[in-house]
Amino acid sequence: EAGVTQFPSHSVIEKGQTVTLRCDPISGHDNLYWYRRVMGKEIKFLLHFVKESKQDESGMPNNRFLAERTGGTYSTLKVQPAELEDSGVYFCASSQDRGLGSYNEQFFGPGTRLTVL
Amino acid sequence: AQKVTQAQTEISVVEKEDVTLDCVYETRDTTYYLFWYKQPPSGELVFLIRRNSFDEQNEISGRYSWNFQKSTSSFNFTITASQVVDSAVYFCALSDRSNDYKLSFGAGTTVTVRA
Numbered sequence: 001e002a003g004v005t006q007f008p009s010h011s012v013i014e015k016g017q018t019v020t021l022r023c024d025p026i027s028g029h030d031n032l033y034w035y036r037r038v039m040g041k042e043i044k045f046l047l048h049f050v051k052e053s054k055q056d057e058s059g060m061p062n063n064r065f066l067a068e069r070t071g072g073t074y075s076t077l078k079v080q081p082a083e084l085e086d087s088g089v090y091f092c093a094s095s096q097d098r099g100l101g102s103y104n105e106q107f108f109g110p111g112t113r114l115t116v117l
Numbered sequence: 118a119q120k121v122t123q124a125q126t127e128i129s130v131v132e133k134e135d136v137t138l139d140c141v142y143e144t145r146d147t148t149y150y151l152f153w154y155k156q157p158p159s160g161e162l163v164f165l166i167r168r169n170s171f172d173e174q175n176e177i178s179g180r181y182s183w184n185f186q187k188s189t190s191s192f193n194f195t196i197t198a199s200q201v202v203d204s205a206v207y208f209c210a211l212s213d214r215s216n217d218y219k220l221s222f223g224a225g226t227t228v229t230v231r232a
Contacts, residue, residue, distance in 0.1 A: 033219060037156075043208060043222040056217060089160050093220075103150060103218055110161040 002026065004094050004109035012115045018080040021112045025074070025094030031055075031104055032075050033095075034067060038088035049075060050097065082116045089113050120144065121211050123223035130199055131231050138194045138226045140209030146170075149213035151185065151192045152220070157205040165207075168192065199230045 005024045013019050025032045034046040046065070047057040051072035060067070064083070069075040079086055089111045095104035122141045130136050142151060153165040166176065168185050176183045180200075184193045196203050209223040 035220070035222075037225075042224040043162075043210075043220075045219050045221070048217070048219055056219065089156075091162055103148075103212065103214075105167070106212075106220060108154075108162045108164070113160050 004092055004107050006090075006092050006109040006112050008112060009110065010113045010115070012117065013082055014117050015084055016081045018078065019082055019114060021077045021079075021090050021114070023075045023077070023092030023094075023109060025092070026107055028096065029094035029107075030072070030097040031095040031106075032069060033093040033106060034075070034077055035091040035093065036088050037091070038085065043091065046077075079114075082114075084116050087114055087116045120213075120216075120221040121209050121223035123209055123226050125226045126224070127227045127229070129229045129231065132200060133198050134230075136196045136199050136203070136228055136230075138196075138207050138209070138228070140192045140194065140223060142190050142192065142209070142211045144211060144213045144215070146213040146215050149211060150218075152210040152212070153183065153192075153194050154208045154210060154222075155205045156208065156225070162208075165194075196228070199228075201230050201232055204228060204230045 007022045011019050030051050032049040035043050037043040045059040048055045049069045052069050066078045091111045092109040093106040095106045120143050149170045151168045155163040173185050180197045182195045206225045206227050208225045210220045212218045212220050
């Protein structure tokens with residue numbers, strides 16, 4: 001079974017440009033999470049999809065970030081326009097859905113390292 | 118309020134020394150899960166261990182061991198006989214129902230093992 005995959009593995013862009021990160025969850029996993037670690041800080045939750053719906057987007061830093069999960073399969077996270085402070089590693093994780101209030105183990109992708117110059 | 122506290126920001130040791138990383142967590146749930154992850158310089162997040170709140174048994178896996186104490190809300194991690202390859206950032210994390218089981222990470226502890 002393939003794990004969570006993320007593309008690209010590394011992206012270097014200039015301030016003001018747009019970048020789109022992609023995450024392909026494990027097949028059949030309804031839950032998809034985005035996290036990020038900016039330089040030297042903790043890993044922070046960004047948002048959580050259940051299928052194509054945003055369950056919780058409380059961690060999204062501002063409206064420059066847009067996440068989508070069309071069809072409930074892969075997800076994209078777009079940063080537009082990128083700022084210097086957006087540099088960091090963006091992680092995606094997915095989990096099965098065992099019902100409301102049940103624990104679902106999250107499997108992490110390898111991350112995308114974003115560098116904004 | 119911060120849910121996971123890793124008080125040590127950086128630890129530097131010489132190879133073969135033991136290293137203990139502290140983790141203190143906070144939750145009102147009776148059912149929760151604790152994790153340790155490793156982030157090496159290459160950037161990926163490597164899962165090390167998961168414990169649930171009902172299992173306080175300490176665990177040993179090779180050179181790694183974990184001490185879970187509910188009485189002090191701590192989940193400490195020890196690397197025995199450290200090696201240069203252990204150099205990484207180590208994160209403790211908590212997953213609880215009141216937070217919809219999303220992971221709350223500590224700030225991480227950077228471990229540098231010198232040859």
